[in-house]
Amino acid sequence: MRETEQLHGSRELPHHTMWQPLDSDIISEEADSHTILSLFERQVKAHPEKTAVIFRERELTYGQLDQCATALGQKLSTMGVGPEDRVAILAERSLEMVVGVYGVLKAGGAYVPIDAAYPPDRISYILEDASPKAVLLYGADFSTYIPKLDIADALDLRPMDMPLPKG
Secondary structure: OOOOEEEOOOEEEOOOEEEOOOOOOOOOHHHHHOOHHHHHHHHHHHOOOOEEEEEOOEEEEHHHHHHHHHHHHHHHHHOOOOOOOEEEEEEOOOHHHHHHHHHHHHOOOEEEEEEOOOOHHHHHHHHHHHOOOEEEEEOOOOOOOOOEEEHHHHOOOOHHHOOOOOO
16 A cells, blocks of 8 residues: 555545455445444455455455454453453554454453553543553553553564565
8 A cells, every 4th residue: 555545536544554345245234233343253254365454565364363363352351351341552553453453352342542652641641531451552662550461472473473465
């Protein structure tokens, strides 16, 4: 994906992330009765080798994203994260951040995104207000009494371990 992506030919998105669209036969009129997680898991089963997300020169297939998110979700579950628990995600934009979002959902929790560029006082306020059960980190660090988990460490990954695009 280029530095910017055109949306409907008029607005540019200044992000480096690109989502691959879900198959229209997976998304149907009954989609309103499904969660984003159940729709994602249907896509994983239907097309595990298709590219799910691209960030800069790196990409993950649906199968890879699901495998990483499941592993992270299990680690969060062992930390006590379950239904209705909040997990803060303090991360720079990356494939790991996407894995973090799906990992929280797989643990049954709700994610609270926090921009790593926020001033420390604002981050502290958000953490105090949200009262998350855990904080997921990637490319950021923050001192807090709340249990923290680095996404890359939890998955035993380093940034270069994530797959590069094919071809």
